[in-house]
Amino acid sequence: MAIRYTDTTDDDLREAAALSEQSRGARHIVRADEPGEDDSQEVNLRPRLLKEFLGQEAVKANLSVFIDAARTRGEPLDHLFLIGPPGLGKTTLAEVAANELGADFKVTSAPALDKPKDLAGILSTITPGTVFFIDEIHRLKPVIEEMLYVVMEDFELDWVIGQGAAARTVRIPIPHFTLVGATTKAGMVSKPLQTRFGIIQRFNFYTPAELSLIIKRSAGLLGCSVDDDAALLMASCSRGTPRVTNRIVRRMRDFAQVYGDGRITKSIVEAGLGKLRIDSLGLEDFDRDIIRAVIEKFGGGPVGCETLAISLGESADTLEDYYEPYLIQCGLLQRTPRGRIATQKAYDHLGIKAGPGASSFLPGLFG
Numbered sequence: 001m002a003i004r005y006t007d008t009t010d011d012d013l014r015e016a017a018a019l020s021e022q023s024r025g026a027r028h029i030v031r032a033d034e035p036g037e038d039d040s041q042e043v044n045l046r047p048r049l050l051k052e053f054l055g056q057e058a059v060k061a062n063l064s065v066f067i068d069a070a071r072t073r074g075e076p077l078d079h080l081f082l083i084g085p086p087g088l089g090k091t092t093l094a095e096v097a098a099n100e101l102g103a104d105f106k107v108t109s110a111p112a113l114d115k116p117k118d119l120a121g122i123l124s125t126i127t128p129g130t131v132f133f134i135d136e137i138h139r140l141k142p143v144i145e146e147m148l149y150v151v152m153e154d155f156e157l158d159w160v161i162g163q164g165a166a167a168r169t170v171r172i173p174i175p176h177f178t179l180v181g182a183t184t185k186a187g188m189v190s191k192p193l194q195t196r197f198g199i200i201q202r203f204n205f206y207t208p209a210e211l212s213l214i215i216k217r218s219a220g221l222l223g224c225s226v227d228d229d230a231a232l233l234m235a236s237c238s239r240g241t242p243r244v245t246n247r248i249v250r251r252m253r254d255f256a257q258v259y260g261d262g263r264i265t266k267s268i269v270e271a272g273l274g275k276l277r278i279d280s281l282g283l284e285d286f287d288r289d290i291i292r293a294v295i296e297k298f299g300g301g302p303v304g305c306e307t308l309a310i311s312l313g314e315s316a317d318t319l320e321d322y323y324e325p326y327l328i329q330c331g332l333l334q335r336t337p338r339g340r341i342a343t344q345k346a347y348d349h350l351g352i353k354a355g356p357g358a359s360s361f362l363p364g365l366f367g
């Protein structure tokens with residue numbers, strides 16, 4: 001195939017722009033990790049500025065310096081790589097950065113970038129300084145990843161036009177922008193891609209104190225008041241994750257309206273968590289099913305993630321990305337080279353005595 005680089009013509013640009021018209025201004029996030037998320041309300045709770053983004057102090061402090069410096073120089077922020085479990089605020093922080101810089105924000109996820117034209121279509125809509133967020137960046141197809149290398153470094157897109165002997169490559173200039181890549185699995189992102197990000201930040205689970213602040217803010221935005229001890233109880237059952245926190249706040253607001261006077265009190269939260277079958281560690285039914293499966297079906301482990309996922313009728317990806325990090329963080333599950341193992345704490349939490357045929361009961365539920 002004859003490939004030659006030519007000067008870009010308006011027609012070339014128009015072709016690239018037309019490639020994926022549907023991606024213009026798109027917010028097409030594909031998420032496997034937020035079952036039942038109530039997006040219409042979630043939008044209202046999403047922080048817009050750094051001062052509204054609570055917790056993750058180390059990440060925030062660094063980012064605020066880099067944003068200030070970029071703003072002072074009148075340059076886009078360097079490419080940013082965000083690592084951490086789902087629901088901790090990676091998308092939110094990327095949008096906050098765009099807002100702080102007064103830049104456009106575009107968001108997609110790697111599985112939505114199926115063909116080169118999907119990426120080209122979005123790039124053709126980029127304006128100077130745009131913050132372009134790609135979620136689940138570890139799932140990029142190799143062909144898309146290679147396109148990104150040139151775009152990230154040279155702010156040019158190599159685009160092949162025509163086929164066979166008539167094929168030619170045009171180099172289309174792209175305005176300088178910031179790519180934000182987010183992943184739950186940094187180990188699965190290739191080194192060449194990782195090294196093209198100038199800023200790398202890792203998110204940790206939030207502390208109950210940080211989540212309490214988020215609860216107070218969210219409750220305020222939702223127009224309801226919440227007692228301090230109620231906020232702390234919700235926080236301690238939120239898996240260290242603001243997305244979970246916000247879901248719990250909304251449900252407790254419902255319980256408070258129907259069973260109380262609208263104020264979220266500790267007794268409302270205890271009753272509400274019991275009804276939602278959320279236990280004292282913040283585990284829901286499926287979390288308990290996972291540990292129970294390891295213990296009862298696989299003798300406490302080790303069991304491979306794929307096998308465990310099949311036995312539960314869930315995808316290995318969802319198990320690994322969404323459920324496991326918190327179970328490991330709680331010390332209920334251990335990830336070893338030979339597979340997953342249930343810890344003594346897991347047996348204790350489920351009230352299962354070690355050994356075959358031991359009976360169990362459901363502990364820790366409120367209400």
Ligand code: ADP
Pocket residue numbers: 042043045046047052053054055056085086087088089090091092093182214242243246
């Ligand atoms: P991720 O991209 O890491 O999966 P998101 O950015 O989508 O997570 O965050 C999920 C939700 O949690 C957001 O819609 C937002 O309302 C809330 N949230 C996340 N981080 C914070 C924070 N630091 N302060 C307040 N709310 C937050």
